[in-house]
Each structure stands twice: as structure tokens, then as C-alpha cells.
Amino acid sequence: MEIVITDGADTSGRLAADAIVALLQRKPAAVLGLATGSSPLPIYDALAARHSAGEVSFAQARGFTLDEYVGLPADHPERYRTVIDTEFVSRVDFAPDAVQGPDGLADDIAAACASYEAAIAAAGGVDLQILGIGTDGHIGFNEPGSSLASRTRIKTLTKQTRIDNARFFGDQVDAVPTHCLTQGLATIMSARHIVLVASGTGKAEAVHHMAEGAVSAMWPATVLQHHPHVTVLVDQAAASRLQLADYYRQTWEAKPAWQGL
Structure with a gap:
């Protein structure tokens, strides 16, 4: 796991975009895994x-999104397919x-869910998967307690996730759906390259556990x-909250340019 500490979300977005552009130059028909939420927006911009x-x-290129709310109407502005179309695909x-x-x-x-797994496999698998991370360490909508071997399935969202996502629903927690479909942790792990972005103190504890904690279903991102x-x-x-932050900075500064991300 390579940890790169940047001077802000825009720099993180630029570095991730550089990696995606380089991938598409090598492989124009690459398959991208697309995340929604606030964290990936600088990448899409x-x-x-x-x-x-x-x-x-x-x-x-092809693209597969990470997850989707269950039951939101097709024309709902917060339906993740609508969001990814607006924020990226249409641009x-x-x-x-x-x-x-x-x-x-x-x-x-x-x-x-089975059909979605089959579609990803038929496309040759994901070459580069974009991820964010929840304050409780979830990736996709794999909430704490998720099986590390899980595949695409229905999940019940935790209260914390619904509170975190209420900002997209007029700050009304009750308006956030209680269920979602999500790629599983094993599905995500099948991607050839994973790029996770996070910003803000609210993500610091989750980032610390993900990178430096014990691998545990209680912090699903630790599977990475x-x-x-x-x-x-x-x-x-x-x-x-990273204990080895100075080492990560030193490693990035000394990294050979030819390696890229």
C-alpha cells in the first residue's frame, strides 16, 4: 500500500487523474471502477x-460504478447512476x-447482483478502481462487519452512513434509503489497481485503521x-492520525519518477 500525503484534495485529484490518463494511453479500452460521493469529484474534474x-x-473505455441505492426512482437526483452521469460521464x-x-x-x-458480477467479469475485470472511504472505514457500501470475501449484494446502511449522506438529501436522514446494492470487498479486491482518496479530519481515524491497523471486518477498508x-x-x-506519516512523505519524495502511481 502506497500512502501519498498531498497538500489538498485538488492535488490528490490531479495525481489520480494522471494515473488514469496514463492507463488509457497504454490501454484505450481500459475498464474503470467509478465511485460517487464527494471524495472522487476532484478526480472527475x-x-x-x-x-x-x-x-x-x-x-x-468501460466503466462500472461501485454501488446504488435500492428503491430510488430512476429520475431521482441522488440516484448514483444519475450522479455519475452528471459529475463525470456526460463531461x-x-x-x-x-x-x-x-x-x-x-x-x-x-x-x-449476480448479473452485475458477471458483467464485470465479461469486461475483463476492472483495471483501475477509484474509492473513497467512510468515517467508519467502509468502502463501497461494505459497512463494518462485512465479509472480506463478499461479492455484489444488498446491504443495510448503518445509521452513521445515513447521517453522513443526509447532506445529499436536504439534511434529512429519513430521506436516505436504508438499503443499497454494493460491490463486495472481494469484488473490489479483484481490481488490478486501486486508488483511494480521502480528505478532512473526519476521515483521519478511518485512514489510520486502513493503513496501519489490524485487518478486520470492523474496519472493512483494512482488507486493502x-x-x-x-x-x-x-x-x-x-x-x-498516521503514525508513519513522516516515513510516507520520505518515501514519496524519494520515489523514482519512472514508477508513477
């Missing part, structure tokens, strides 16, 4: 700017239907310690 400047194309040149998400309106939820290629981009505030 940077990628949209690079696309507008003619530096990168997504025309051959670049993905082909029609090149980006898929779990079907939170499916009549048969179990079948929809077992992945061979994880890049964690955090600002100074999110890094404030």
Missing part, C-alpha cells in the same frame, strides 16, 4: 479538463451504455492491505 484539452479519450466521451451500475430497482435483487497495488491519496488533515 481533472479528467474532464484533460479531456476538454484533447489529452485523453474515453471512447473505448467526457464514453460511448453510449459504456458505463453500468447495479440495478437498485430490480424486481429480483439477487439476480441483479492484502492488495498488491493500492495507492492512497490523502490530504494533511486525513493523514493526521
Whole structure:
């Protein structure tokens, strides 16, 4: 796990965008794993700017979103498929239907989850997965207690997650759905490269456990310690609980330029 402490969310977003652009230059038909929430927005802004400047194309790429609320109408502004279309997909040149998400309106939820897993596999798997992290250490919507071997499935959101997400629903916790579909931890771990971004003191405890704590279902993101290629981009505030912060800074400063992320 590589920890990069940056001077802010915009720098983290630029570094992540650099890695995605480099991937698409090597492999134009790459498969991207797309997260929603606040943390990835600087990445999408940077990628949209690079696309507008003619530096990168997504025309051959595919995308799979991490999760989706269950039961939100198709036209709801906080439906994650709507959010990712607004914040990213509509701003670049993905082909029609090149980006898929779990079907939170499916009549048969179990079948929809199995179908989503099969679609990711049929695409050749995810080349680069973007992640955020919850204050309780969840990635995707894999809440504390999630199986480290889990695959795409329905989950019940914790009260804390619903409180955290209420800001997207007019600060009304009761308006946040109680269930979601999410890629499982094993699904996420199948990606070839994982880039996790976090900013703010509210994420500091989760970042500390993820990088330096024991691997435990109580802090689901700790499973990433077992992945061979994880890049964690955090600002100074999110890094404030890291015991080895000075070492991470030294490592980044001494890193050979040819390695990239």
C-alpha cells in the first residue's frame, strides 16, 4: 500500500487523474471502477479538463460504478447512476451504455447482483478502481462487519452512513434509503489497481485503521492491505492520525519518477 500525503484534495485529484490518463494511453479500452460521493469529484474534474484539452479519450473505455441505492426512482437526483452521469460521464466521451451500475430497482435483487458480477467479469475485470472511504472505514457500501470475501449484494446502511449522506438529501436522514446494492470487498479486491482518496479530519481515524491497523471486518477498508497495488491519496488533515506519516512523505519524495502511481 502506497500512502501519498498531498497538500489538498485538488492535488490528490490531479495525481489520480494522471494515473488514469496514463492507463488509457497504454490501454484505450481500459475498464474503470467509478465511485460517487464527494471524495472522487476532484478526480472527475481533472479528467474532464484533460479531456476538454484533447489529452485523453474515453471512447473505448468501460466503466462500472461501485454501488446504488435500492428503491430510488430512476429520475431521482441522488440516484448514483444519475450522479455519475452528471459529475463525470456526460463531461467526457464514453460511448453510449459504456458505463453500468447495479440495478437498485430490480424486481429480483439477487439476480441483479449476480448479473452485475458477471458483467464485470465479461469486461475483463476492472483495471483501475477509484474509492473513497467512510468515517467508519467502509468502502463501497461494505459497512463494518462485512465479509472480506463478499461479492455484489444488498446491504443495510448503518445509521452513521445515513447521517453522513443526509447532506445529499436536504439534511434529512429519513430521506436516505436504508438499503443499497454494493460491490463486495472481494469484488473490489479483484481490481488490478486501486486508488483511494480521502480528505478532512473526519476521515483521519478511518485512514489510520486502513493503513496501519489490524485487518478486520470492523474496519472493512483494512482488507486493502492484502492488495498488491493500492495507492492512497490523502490530504494533511486525513493523514493526521498516521503514525508513519513522516516515513510516507520520505518515501514519496524519494520515489523514482519512472514508477508513477
